Amino acid sequence: MNILLTGGTGYIGSHTAVVLSQLGHKVVLFDNLSNSEETVLERLAQITKQQFPFFNGDVRDTDLLKNTLADNSIDAVIHFAGLKAVGESVAKPVDYYANNVQGTVSLLQAMQAQHIKTLVFSSSATVYGQPQYLPLDESHPTCATNPYGRSKLHIEEILNDVAISDPQWRITCLRYFNPVGAHESGLIGENPSGIPNNLMPYIAQVATRQRTELSIFGNDYPTPDGTGVRDYIHVMDLAEGHAAALNFLTQNLGWHAINIGTGKGYSVLEIARAFESVSGIKLPTIIAPRRAGDVAECYANPVKAKELLKWAARRSLNDMCASTWRFQQSAEKRENSWTHE
Numbered sequence: 001m002n003i004l005l006t007g008g009t010g011y012i013g014s015h016t017a018v019v020l021s022q023l024g025h026k027v028v029l030f031d032n033l034s035n036s037e038e039t040v041l042e043r044l045a046q047i048t049k050q051q052f053p054f055f056n057g058d059v060r061d062t063d064l065l066k067n068t069l070a071d072n073s074i075d076a077v078i079h080f081a082g083l084k085a086v087g088e089s090v091a092k093p094v095d096y097y098a099n100n101v102q103g104t105v106s107l108l109q110a111m112q113a114q115h116i117k118t119l120v121f122s123s124s125a126t127v128y129g130q131p132q133y134l135p136l137d138e139s140h141p142t143c144a145t146n147p148y149g150r151s152k153l154h155i156e157e158i159l160n161d162v163a164i165s166d167p168q169w170r171i172t173c174l175r176y177f178n179p180v181g182a183h184e185s186g187l188i189g190e191n192p193s194g195i196p197n198n199l200m201p202y203i204a205q206v207a208t209r210q211r212t213e214l215s216i217f218g219n220d221y222p223t224p225d226g227t228g229v230r231d232y233i234h235v236m237d238l239a240e241g242h243a244a245a246l247n248f249l250t251q252n253l254g255w256h257a258i259n260i261g262t263g264k265g266y267s268v269l270e271i272a273r274a275f276e277s278v279s280g281i282k283l284p285t286i287i288a289p290r291r292a293g294d295v296a297e298c299y300a301n302p303v304k305a306k307e308l309l310k311w312a313a314r315r316s317l318n319d320m321c322a323s324t325w326r327f328q329q330s331a332e333k334r335e336n337s338w339t340h341e
């Protein structure tokens with residue numbers, strides 16, 4: 001298949017590009033580089049021994065998208081492009097609705113114009129809001145607790161309307177839990193600019209001494225060790241989940257929402273200990289107040305993915321920490337070599 005990845009040079013998009021190209025698909029990347037760098041393309045070429053066609057553009061540019069879809073004979077789109085920082089979304093809701101919701105509407109217009117009706121969308125477990133029961137299955141009520149989450153929920157609903165309006169559409173909303181880790185080469189991974197919001201990249205920066213200590217946001221949750229529990233999923237498992245979703249859509253019409261998680265939760269302390277064990281580095285930690293908006297526990301019921309996509313996560317917590325550590329060390333080496341050039 002010829003597949004367009006919007007947000008293709010980003011964290012999850014780049015890993016998915018590797019998996020899809022290794023399965024023999026032609027992969028085309030489209031990104032405005034607002035949260036990624038063009039150098040990812042060189043590293044993707046190093047991993048796959050292939051050059052990916054790349055278009056530097058904004059998904060809100062419908063004409064550019066139309067031309068990109070037509071010129072590359074695209075059969076299906078995976079839509080990763082969007083903004084994803086919860087705190088920032090509270091401060092800048094208009095940017096979030098513009099990039100995420102308006103960007104998706106623009107993509108749908110371009111796809112409709114080119115009669116392309118197969119789409120995988122990057123949704124999030126955040127659409128479940130405060131869990132009413134665990135594990136979270138896809139029938140759990142949805143609820144937005146911030147503009148980022150609301151943008152994901154709006155998009156899911158828009159996509160459902162589109163699928164109802166025209167039964168030829170094939171749409172899967174993948175509700176990711178907590179993606180972490182990196183490609184085994186250490187060449188691509190998650191490299192947030194500024195202070196990381198999420199646990200794993202923060203830990204990685206404490207391990208390389210870019211940050212002095214890890215603040216554990218609360219140790220008085222009703223969880224086994226008092227710290228927050230999440231369903232961390234290796235980004236390569238997640239990438240393979242996208243290949244499985246595309247495969248599923250070749251056989252199935254309509255709109256589908258599917259969890260992408262492991263079904264197992266780990267606490268902040270368990271993650272920190274696992275990282276210490278693979279890196280051999282002791283992480284300085286302090287107990288800080290709870291972070292506003294955090295829930296005690298969140299983990300997936302992954303049965304629907306197993307049944308429909310024939311996919312299940314297979315990599316361990318050890319793999320997640322080891323690949324993060326490998327990427328962090330190689331990213332640091334690259335940065336040092338640029339500084340000394």
Ligand code: NAD
Pocket residue numbers: 006007008009010011012013030031032033034035036057058059060079080081082083084099103122123124125176177178179
């Ligand atoms: P990322 O920021 O690394 O990748 C997103 C890419 O989209 C970036 O390369 C950015 O430059 C690009 N982009 C943003 N706005 C754009 C626009 N208007 N036009 C063109 N390109 C644009 O993020 P990621 O972690 O790879 O996330 C990918 C998707 O998955 C996002 O939609 C995100 O909301 C969703 N998601 C991520 C997580 C996570 O923890 N990483 C969890 C759940 C859902």
Ligand code: UD1
Pocket residue numbers: 086087124125126177178179197198199200202214215216217218227228229230268291292293294298
């Ligand atoms: C966050 C987002 C969520 C998004 C998800 C994607 C918030 C409130 N939620 O969720 O919408 O879908 O990322 O990955 O931002 N922690 C610490 N110290 C840190 C960082 C995190 O103790 O420095 C704890 C958190 O309290 C939480 C766990 O680590 O218990 C995981 O945090 P994080 O990686 O930010 O993910 P989520 O909170 O699940």
